[in-house]
Amino acid sequence: MSVRERKERERAVRERLIVATARELAEQRGWDAVTTRRLAERIEYSQPVLYGHFRGKREIIGAVALxxxxxxxxxxxxxxxxxxxPRARVTALARAYLEFADRNPAVYDAMFRLDGGLAFAREDTPAPLKDAFAALLENLDEAAGDGVHPGLFAEVFWAALHGLASLTRAGRLPRGEAGRRVELLVDRLAVI
Incomplete structure (x- = not known):
């Protein structure tokens, strides 16, 4: 292995460590607790090393979001x-989305609430974001029904799931009714 390859590998390892540490800290204490100083202390590198990988917290949030x-x-x-x-797939999709949001609140915030500098619904949208939307779309095309564009249906379904996830997390909706909400969402929106 050449010196260049070793340095690239070490750089990739450091970058993964920064992202993992930021994610862990955000899940434990919230994104306000994620600072370059605190990250540098936790990973035992200097702040300039962090800035050699990311220009700041915004880019770190973006990396966690991806x-x-x-x-x-x-x-x-x-x-x-x-x-x-088809109905079971849409129901499983909705439940998996809500479970992901519930299990990973800081990651979910990085994806949808915080500014990670990522473009959505544009040509320059990063591949992982496009793929996450594709995972919704590919399982909702049948549920859209005749005359409804599958992409538009997926956006509305996603918005409903995001609303449920956000309101439940904020304590505005009781957690005990999550299953019934999913059933109602699928019953009312999905034409299957």
């Missing part, structure tokens, strides 16, 4: 693969 989008896409596809039939 990682989260990839994980969400996998979780959605895994849940749907075990379901039998």
């Amino acid at each position: 990682q989260g989008a990839a994980e969400m896409a996998t979780a959605l596809r895994t849940a749907v693969s075990a379901a039998d039939g």
Whole structure:
């Protein structure tokens, strides 16, 4: 292995460590607790080393969001693969989305609430974000019904799931009714 390859590998390891540490700290104490000073202390590198990888907290949030989008896409596809039939797939998709948001609140915030400098619904949208939306879209095309564009239906379904996730997390909706809310959402929106 050349010196250049070793340095690139070490750089990638440091970058993963920064992202993992930021994510862990955000999940434990919230994003306000994630500072370059605190990250530098935790990973035992200087702040300039962090700035050599990320220009600041915004880019770190973006990196966590991209990682989260990839994980969400996998979780959605895994849940749907075990379901039998179109209605069961849509229900499994909705439940998996809400479970992901509930299990990973800081990651979910990085993906949808905080400014990570990422473009959505544009040509320059990063691949992991496009793939997370594709994981929704590919399982909702049948549920859209005749005359409804599948992409538009996926956006509305996603917005409903995001609202449920956000309101439940904020304590505005009781957690005990989550299953019934998913059933109602699927019953009212999905034409299957």
